[in-house]
Amino acid sequence: MMNYMLKDENAIYYECGFSCDNALYLSLGSEAFFITDSRYTIDATKNVQGATVVINRDLYGEAVHLLKRSRVKKVVFDPKEWSVDGFERVSSQCKIKFDPQLDLSHKKRIIKSDEELKLLAKAAKLGEKAFKALAKEFRKDGFGEDEYTLTYRAKGALSHLGKYDLSFDPIVAINANAAKPHATPTGTKLAQNDLLLVDAGLKYKRYCSDRTRTVQADSGFRFDTKQKFISKKIQKAYDTVLKAHDNAIAKARSGMKAKKVDALTRDIVTKAGFGEYYVHSTGHGVGLDIHEMPYISTKSDTVIEDGMVYTIEPGIYIPDEFGIRIEDMVAMVDGKAVVL
Template sequence: MNYILKNENAVYYECGFSCDNELFIAFNNERYFITDARYTTEAKEQIKNAEVVEARNLYKAAREIIRKSGVKRIYYDPNDFSCADFSELSKLRIDWRKSVHLSWKKRVIKSEEEIALIKRSVELNAEAFDVFVKKLQECEGWSEKRLHFEAIAYLSRFGEYNLSFDPIFAIDENAAKPHALPSEKRLEKGDLVLFDAGIKYKRYCSDRTRTAFYGEGIQFGKEQRFSNPKIQKAYDVVQKAQERAIEAARSGMRAKDLDKVAREIIDKSEFKGAFVHSLGHGVGLDIHEMPFINARNEQILEDGMVFTIEPGIYIPGEFGIRIEDMVVLRNGRAEVL
């Protein structure tokens, strides 16, 4: 397949380097990394499998390379190029073919090397959770905004690692918003805490969520005891849904059928309809990539796929609960990373 890429992670996957101004072209046995003078030295040092082309106008350089090659058809992902970008490309009148999620499809089955990098990212993230939860012991009265700031510091090891995404630290009713923004709400004894965070290791992401009771202390283990009976019931249902989904995950099943395993458990409880997002998503160089474990996805799950399993229950104005782990399919079954 002849193709052109712009997305940084897609380009990094192809050649081991990327920047914020680049194009990558692959056809026949030729591969080109096009960038401007700010990045050419570093690109030449790090890229071993593509020719580095320096250009002030990347699209003009790309058109010229393609024209000289004689290639008549090139695939591109329409998600990666703005209308303005594509208008520049299409000045060259060849057969431009859309291939939605072109790079994600190539990356959906992870190599053993990739799985090892992801596993290390998961381990480092879990260690950061353990350090941060000790800090929380002394944070009574602190606002979500302050705790969000502290979470970034502890997860990144004060700048050693980049984060997979902006962490979520939510208390009680704010946790009912799956992607809650930090507020001035203050942490008090008896509160529910939802913490969702991840770090990157050599560009590969991790993602983990724990929901916990803040009493005389706090711990991020999966066994939790809440003072509110309704919250405890909801937590037990979410925990059961997650455990069953992990047990049920198989290579060869449809993504939608795995989502159904967890969703049916929640919908058969008194919390029917309170699971408002998909069961999970793929994780790799991007924090959200294929496969998407939702009620509509017919994609067949295969060995080597890495994804989250994260059921939740959200009661607006009261509380939210989510438990999330990452798994890889190996030998037909899910292995928790």
């Protein structure tokens, strides 16, 4: 039985059904401990499952005490979760072998349970509903507003006016700013027939959604995949991205390596003459974190399996001109990709 310690909120939540911003989790043999401070006594006592709740403001000191008492000889941890200070405060006090294993929790979480698939599907459907509401709001009041204001409004629509947390800060990018895959807001104002890219998602019971649409913002636009652009160059690029997106969803299969799925989008973009403008991987896993395994990239040998959830999001980004991305989340079900 593996002994391990966790510091990341979502990693801890996955183990015991609760986490907070100041907690440490230990799994030692047949025992598990959720260590937190007195601010979270009520919630932790009520919600933590399968672990003993220990209240101590000195999380690291309590962890050292429990580790020494347990007499375990090796403990696994993910270095990505720990600050240098936090790790040294534990490891320097214990004569234990600490075994670093990158992505410890993400590897455990790569195959989603049926319940997780339901939660992710619900998050995706709520995200789709929010995109419809956002299009309506932008059509009515968005023209003449800058990206700062549009992003603020996107946060309200995506959260259903505060009911849900966001998966990440929304990306709302107009024309040339959309050529930056992770664009930040500018003072550019939305005008009729501008290219508008929106990448956003929300959380349902902590599980994330992620979706991107690129549109020509005319008076009747909607955030769907059928788009017509005045510019022939933009239309060609858009049609290429959509073809790549649809091809990967149609042809992805369990048993494929992730780099093969990446090729299902990249080959189409490259053949159309836009290969140098496709500057990121095809997708990433989604779950409790917005970026999880599997990573759908040119170098990934991960074998795609049923129960995995990931994005398909090809893009074309031409500096100082425009950017296009179309993104949906898929789950592998009975060997095929199903859009959530």
